[in-house]
Amino acid sequence: MKRSMMPALIVLAALLAAVVTAPSVSAAPPRTPPRATPVCDPIDPAACLLPFPNDFFTVPDRSTPTGRRLSLAPEMMPRNVAGVPIDPSEWNRSDGFSPGSMLLASVPGVDLARTGAAPITDIGRSLRRDAPVVLIDATTGKRHPYWVELDSRATDPTRQALIVRPAKNLVEGHRYVVALRDLRDGAGQPIPAGPAFQRMLRWYPPSDPTLRARWLQLRPALVQLWLSGVDLSDLHLAWDFTVASTRNLTGRALHMRDEAFAALGDAAPAVTVTSVQDPTPEQDPAWARKIVGTVEVPQYLTGETGGPGSRLAYGPDGRPEPDGIYRATFQCNIPRSVLAEGAAKPLLWGHGLFGSHTAVNGLGAVANESNSVPCGASWLGMSGEDVPFIVGALGDLSLFGSVPDRMQQAYLNALFLGRSMIHPAGLSALPEFQVGGAPALDASAGLGYAGASLGGIQGTALSALGQDFTRSVLIVPATNFSTMLNRASPFQLLQPILDASYPDKLDQQVGFALMQVLWDRGEGNGYVAHLVRDPLPGTPVKSVLLHQAFGDHQVANIATEVASRTLGLRVVRPTLAPGRDTAVEPQWNLPAVPRFPYRGSALVVWDSGTPAPPLGNQAPTQGHDPHGDTGNTPAARAQAAHFLLTGEVIDVCGGEPCVAIPTS
Template sequence: MRLALAVLLAGAAGGVLTPPAAASGPGPGGAAAARACDPIAPTECLLPFPNDWFTRADPRSETGRRVAFTTDTLPRPASGIPVSPTAWNRSDGFSPGSAVIAHVPGLDPAATGAAPITDIGRSLDRDAPIVLLDADTGERHPYWAEPDAGAGDDGRRALLIRPARNFHPGHRYVVALRGLRGEDGRTLPAPEAFTTAAGRPLPRGHALYERQRALRPVLRDLRRAGVPARGLHLAWDFTVASERNLTGDLFSIRDQAFRGLGHAAPDFEVTELTDLTPQEDPRIAREVRGTVSVPSFLDRPGGPPGSRFHRDRDGTPRRLPGNTQTAAFRCEIPRSAFTGRTPSRPALYGHGLLGSRNEVGAGNVKAMADEHNFTFCATDWIGMAADDVPVVLGALTDMNGFPAIPERSQQSMLNALFLGRAMIHRDGLPADPAFRAPGGRPLLDTRHGLVYDGNSQGGILGGALLAASTDIERGVLGVTGMNYGLLLNRSSDFAPFQQVLDAGYPDKLRQQVVLQLYQMVWDRGETNGYASRLADDHDVLMHIAYGDHQVAMVAADVQARTLGARLHAPALAPGRSPDRVPHWGIRTAGTPFRGGSAMVVWDSGTPTPPLTNTPPRAPEYGQDPHSDPRNMSTARQQKAAFLTTGRVMDVCGGAPCTAIPTP
């Protein structure tokens, strides 16, 4: 895999893997009446970002807005190929987890007093130099501010303002920057265009007349919130995409597919059955492989890598006649299901980054299965599986190819939903001889609902799967977080892909905008776009590895705040966290735990990760603890209790949870 990845990386960096540009044209919610670059921030076209300057009125959308990018406003890759705005212009707002980006040459965030990652509470101070205001509620929104540590040129360094809790879908937000200072402590002058637009009324026909009109409600909302126009360095507003817009594609293909299925079990075929002796595997007695047939909503027969949704004129995903996804699956039936009195609990498993269903055969999954009598079945997260690596790499050099990733990922979620239904339907897998013991005794317990367990990417995508499922009762999201736009810069996994992104978009300021543009369409294929629905409909247990090199803990904290998850306390030993208030804004769980979602931090003694948007690397940051929680029997005991009862057991004796580093 490493050699193949190296070859693919070399090809992508040379432009070999760049997918063809998407078809041009406005499509649904196209770029009619779109504006050019925002004149109040002349250094980079899409800045400040996100920004309602790049939307238009749309009375048909739930927000009343529609994103209206053009090929001229979207950043072109180094190849110079124009980027079609079609996929972005389906949005009625921006990502609920978007970083707010501004370019302020000479800015020193520390001298300014901007709230750092270690003191999020400071962002809500009345005199905070950066204000995020929910214009719909009048409340301030928490954040932390950081300069892009990956930018080598101070003159092209982005100011990144990260929401500490996702923005509320469908709401409008106002951003204000004031009292910004440089290293010498002096106040930085505001951009002249902004000062003019925020000043006296301009005559019709003035170059900034329209910008001034758009700025008036921004200044009015700030004034009502106690932030006067005088002293502002920059201010603007943006609208967050509605929940319906974020979840609409996945929920639509789910509803269409299950409506066609009715009360029947999905069609499936068992292609391979292997009975294992205790000497061959002391935990798993039978391994079953097969396929399940799923309606495909992708635009190519069988939905290969690079496929996108086939859409009707209104932009709704529709199935091409007869198009079917043959989703391969692998199931591990524990020895306890054969030897115990009760059949095993059916559970879906979600694999890690660009992996495959075969991760269900990992040692920790087998241990979980046999120790707690679960049968785990898995199918590939197509779109983010091993076969998709060339498409992923190509999308990093050219944004045109990116929508294929989340759209194929949504098809993979439908595949998993069909596999899950087959696991619990009396005419599905439980009826097949492969899932019966000698003598015909069932090995799958259909009296109880389906549950989910996923790790790493399986956690990041798994929350979206749970939000879409009517069969899954609850789930465990292991070493998880959400929002790839926040995660990538902070992940050691992304390091080899960074060179490809650098080749496609070498300017670091523009690159930060590109990452947030990716997130706008990625929301449809990972938990970030479904967090509000997940919080309402499902309970999850989040297991976090302190100092994780691959999935940054800060992304888990944002997710926990957004879900309203409770924190196992004490979470860490005293002095372990550099934060002024560790896990700020996350309420602690009571004893006993009374239901809902929860987060447990497992500490292997790994050094605290960087406080910048950079990844931790060995040896400075020690051994990666990413795999440690799932390899602890106590953590598996806690997961099993949650999956079966919804309770979070204190398996750590009233102390912080510690893990043994995986050899």
Template sequence: MRQRLLHGLLAAALGAAALLAPPAHAAPAGPSRAGGCDPLAPAECLLPFPNDWYTRPDPRTDTGRRVAFDASVLPRPATGTAVDPAAWNRADGFSPGSALIAQVPGLDLARTGAAPLTDIGGSLDRDAPIVLLDTTTGERWPYWAEPDANATDPARRALLIHPARNFRDGHHYAVALRRLKDGSGRTIPAAAPFAAVAGKRLPAHDPLRARQDRLRPALTALRGAGVSTRGLNLAWDFTVASTRGLTGDLFTIRDDAFRRLGDRSPDFTVTQVTDFTADQDPRIAREVTGRITVPGYLDEPGGPPGAVLNRDRNGTPRRLPHGTQLAAFRCEIPRAAFRTPSRPSLYGHGLLGSRDEVGAGNVKDMAAEHDFTFCATDWIGMAKDDIPVVLAALADPTLFPAVPERSEQGMLGALFLGRALIHAKGLTTDPAFRTAAGRPLVDIRHGLAYDGNSQGGILGGALVAASSDIRRAVLGVTGMNYGLLLNRSADFAPFQQVLDAAYPDKLRQQLVLQLFQMVWDRGETDAYANHLTDHHQVLMHIAYGDHQVANAAADVQARTIGARLLSPALAAGRSPDTVPYWGIRRIGPGQPPYRGSAMTVWDSGTPTPPVSNTPPTGPAYGHDPHEDPRNSPAARQQKATFLTTGRVINVCGTTPCTATPTS
């Protein structure tokens, strides 16, 4: 049903887009001046990206800077409608997971010797042709570089540089591209504007003098790190948003909502209780549905799809006057709970789905085998009702903030559901959560767990970071961030058609994806990853060769949160990498159970995924293993032990973990 709805909406979106006549390659928007396009890259506005040229000083922010996009510099969709920069200009820096984008005609990365995905360690070589420097600490930063494999015009092919672990919140970075080669091995000269800026001091009347002055500190920092201006093809700098800038919206509404709640349980209503016989369902004895009352922070009563956060004149989220929102929930209580009270856990559903995924077979298996009661609410913002908004936002970025901002309200709904599930005067006081004799079916003394898959893992990291009730979480077939994931996901194909219609130029598409990420950060794990494991334990379950959530994105997340890898992770020769799982510390097979955050890779025999920014689709990539880990009894045993004890046990012995392919 979801697929039929999606394709119907997609057809409508494409029909509207077909009436538009997109320009081939519009000229860069705005003149080459401060506030306009960066003169260093005259071929396309916003390049290179991210870039402090598009920020301004602001002593009120934690970074001392604020993003300052003018509407004229943001890529317009095929409609020609200007993009409203307001949501972006609230940021005090750029995304910690942002891909760096430049355009160097004729560039051959293999000839240049730039570090690919398969050799991330090479990015830190002393003579690496691409250098990322944390100027705050003087540390070189690991990355991989790739050409945009989706480009249709070689002259406008993007160079994509991905951080191998997220940039640090609030830090400043300098980027250097040097000794770049074309396909014949010839050195590509710097563009004239950069050559002038990187050269001798320009006279005061020169139009590039202001750009030279802005870039001078970054060039000085690079020289201090051994990167001379000689041989430079391009250099620029950028500031990463601060922790408060990244997490402030969600934490503001969380703090206000729980302050209003005090020590009470959230209000709730049970709407239906369904008891099953063992013949009807041998695993689940009772299903309970209902609604939780949650303070509403969206700008429309009831917070419908398309709503954004209600803000005061300073841009701070504020509760809509007298605003409340009802978060529908569904709980699955296993038969085991009628013998021994179950452990409470939230469940996070997959892409544009609903709370009803808590009734999936693998979730019921986990509940029955390990005595968990799982409760779920919709990830509004990224639920099935939001599909029209997501499609519209791909065609008009002005609409995009509704996706992450409604997701934040959805996370607040999940936080309130979790509090009601473990509060002494919460759900367990209702007869729906008690035996006929009045005994509670959920043991609230155990605290709250979280288990989510796919989108439930990608958004789940943000939820976990915001929760004071969740102790441990399993993020299944997860990764971050969407700006990295979308090109590499088989799920994105229908959405790609909308993006193609709105932005037929592939270079602009890459810029749009990273612009999306800047605001998407606030509603997914990417913004929270640098501090996710400060107070929480996280277990990542990864499907090797996943068609939907790229392994590369999971590896970035593991490095960022400091998760250790259960090893051996893969059979010898299975990985194409020079050093498989570079930068991720190991848990050896002979070690005692590990107490901390970890990642386990489950291999179903699927072919190795592509190393380019393309999805593993077609017969060559075989079976999609996306659902295999959650359907493995051994994986569920590892999850249950982790959620109940905090120990990461090795359920695979001295061999890599394998999962049976699901049909």
């Protein structure tokens, strides 16, 4: 058989298969019956769940918006050193994969430079017609941008993941087709496809029943590639997958919000003040009063207290169901500026990683400069009290589902706290919020949100859910923990625990990808598409200002930029001095803010001289960590305060790159 005839024969075979299976090649993924026994995908035998994400691991389900549902079994899942597989039960609630999912395969010996794959420094190359990695939205036929990297932490080249990361989030509910083609080794020689995938490219089905079923399933994906101009004879590997629907990603938290606030009605949330401190100016020059209390919120978590390790409680309808009251601890600090300027504006604050409500103590300059009362609660799931549980979950990822479950309760807690800050019968009506015989909190001034680090990540989701505010400042934020973890200095303290439990580096990357499927329900990655456009039902569109710290050791710059592209932000240019960024086009595909003041959403890059971050999936270690420098910079604080007050982005850097003041 002449090789030039193969594409046409594959298309013919696909059409014949379509008569039997009746899928729509251009829209719906092929329908496959539920598998009787667990089966690994034969086309990438390095690990059972490779390639990932992959519709091979889903089954039809007409009850879901995507028409599919994950169908994972314990036998498919990575195992820890005790031989315990990850329990897939929670994953099987999903109707698709993460919109930020990294695409994983194993290609031992591949040389990405020789292959010409788009690196992190040249994302635009991913859209070239001859790009060796092709990522196509099967719904629109358009190519999607990405970058490619090898797991730089792998020590065994035969167990090194090839990672393709979307440069902006994939479209929720859409099906995507992936192709790896014309891959080269270090000598520039072609790397042939594996035997199983070579069988997939033949025009006639294999005799082996398992391979025959996979051959049929792959026909629509191969047709999509052929119609997009991909020469099938060059393929090393190809597959398709479906992205989770908006309902699947956000529906739990949205249901909790709507049900809880409907029950609350026009009333203010019930609040109990538990302590009040009035430090002298000598003791604390920033704060006139510190107030700690609890706000009552419907509890959607299991257990009496909904503590670490608790899970969402589901009702018979499959939706989260409340059972009791969660008393969320909060802290509000009244700045001394109220003594001269009168009642202050309410500011809902989100703390950083493993912090708590006490994080508002560090906002003295912010609060006094803007005359704001910051109030904050804990980000359940990733607060200080969750650390022991997270350590245990890294030893058995079956436990991980508690983290995003508690994060969703944390959103509701923060929203109830925010409501109490602006309700006339809420916090402002309490005697503890009277200072010097006058009101200290102006409930009518309008609520704004600001958060840093984890508060920026979680603030992305909170802002997508928030009904009581329309402006958010997200400081050193990002989305997608599966991208950030290897690149985050704090995670390096936890990495040895993961190494001891799941020592195989390929298994670790599969684990990160699996975790992201659940994490999307409880972090910004699952909500980022719904802030500045396409808002969630009953939710106003938001304006957001993002502050990035160049070379951040804790929140990867690339993850901030992926979030910014997904949001469709403009960036304040010039971003950096010449030579500071090694990218071919720094902040690729982020257009410049056209004028000042700019009434819209934007990204501002702040530079305090830290070296550029590593190009691979490693945490920065060189130089000063600039993670907290924007908060230490008066110009950055002034820009954030002006944005929250007016919705305008102003130029505070004189038309030059913005320079941050390093923290001591």
